[in-house]
Amino acid sequence: MDVSADALASFAVFATHLNFTHAAAELHISQPALHVKVRKLAQTLGRPLYYREGRRLALTPDGEAVARFARTHDDRLTQFLAEFTGTAPQRPVVLAAGQGAYLYLLGDTIRAALAEEPTRLRLINCNHREMLYAVRTGQAHLGVGVLDVLPDDLTTTELATFPQVLLMPEDHHLAQHESVTLPDLTGERLVVPPQHRPHRVLLERALRSADAEWTVAVEAEGWPLITHFVTLGVGLAIVNGCVPAPPGLIARPVTDLPSVTYQVVHQPSALADPRVATLLDRLPHGAQN
Structure with a gap:
């Protein structure tokens, strides 16, 4: 197989963006030229390297392997040249x-x-x-x-394992307990991630299984904003135990949720x-x- 280093390097950039327009701009070549490079590489290897998923492009498993090899090849070449010339590697x-x-x-x-x-x-x-x-x-x-x-x-x-904890004001009635359970949250307003986020999906499933009736206080993206809404008194929140409780709030482990x-x-x-x-x-x- 005649696979050029240029084709591999171009495919690595395409794999980063999964967008021909953006990848071509980074490579300073035209979009049709990049299409040709990727198509010829796939033809040379005899495998499809990407596919269309709705409006998105995604790599096939073979495409992931080629992108990984291309970047590894580039890293090794950079390392070799640094050693050969006696300069510090830049990667x-x-x-x-x-x-x-x-x-x-x-x-x-x-x-x-x-x-x-x-x-x-x-x-x-x-x-x-x-x-x-x-x-x-x-x-x-x-x-x-x-x-x-x-x-x-x-x-x-x-790396690290943490319990899931309920974050709430220090004067909340559940703060008197050393730990809480999901049924304890019946009737509470919760600050939660947007729908379909993994934490939201798991939380809704667990609360439903525990027959805990709750309402959404507000949807928020990211632990800092979720925590901020709790400090404002908007509602309570279940967060990973690595999230520190700000002044005025207290965290209690939720015993019927798995650790993270x-x-x-x-x-x-x-x-x-x-x-x-x-x-x-x-x-x-x-x-x-």
Whole structure:
């Protein structure tokens, strides 16, 4: 097979954007030219590399493998040239995670990595599905998130486990208890994520099973805004136990909800890169709250 480095590099950019217009602009080529590169690469490999999903484009499993190889090839070439010329490698380690992980778990790790070498680390802020995609396609070396199902094609390590807690004002009648149950929330107004978000879906399912009648106080995206609404007295909220209770609020574990575990995810071969291994060692493995 005659697979050019240029075709692989172009496909890696396309895999990042999953949009021909945006990828072509980054590559400084025309959109039809990029179409040709991707089509010829797929023809050379004899496999479809992407498909259309409604209005979106998505990579096939073979496309994910090609994108991962393309980025690994680029990293190895950069590393080789740095060693050959005696210069420091310019490629950073890429970490993908969501808002909660960045706010409450990864701060010390990021601060230490940047203090040692500011260009050593690049961050991607994304949800857990986007995190898995970034790791699978080689866009990120490490990913951190809460996973419903552990992927069988990636290596996962438990970082931290927290109970789910009810966040409420200190003078609320449930604050007198050491812990609460879902039936205790009957009649309460709750601050919840928007519909179809994973936490909202799981919460509604659990409350329904517990026969707890509740109402939506307001929908909010992200733990900081959810917490802020609780401080304003809008309603109560169930959050991950890593979320600190601001002054005036108190957190009580919800005993009939499962704990939440943050996992770090990477390709099985990722730790061959000592920079990635060093960053992984700095993460707070096995922390409990």
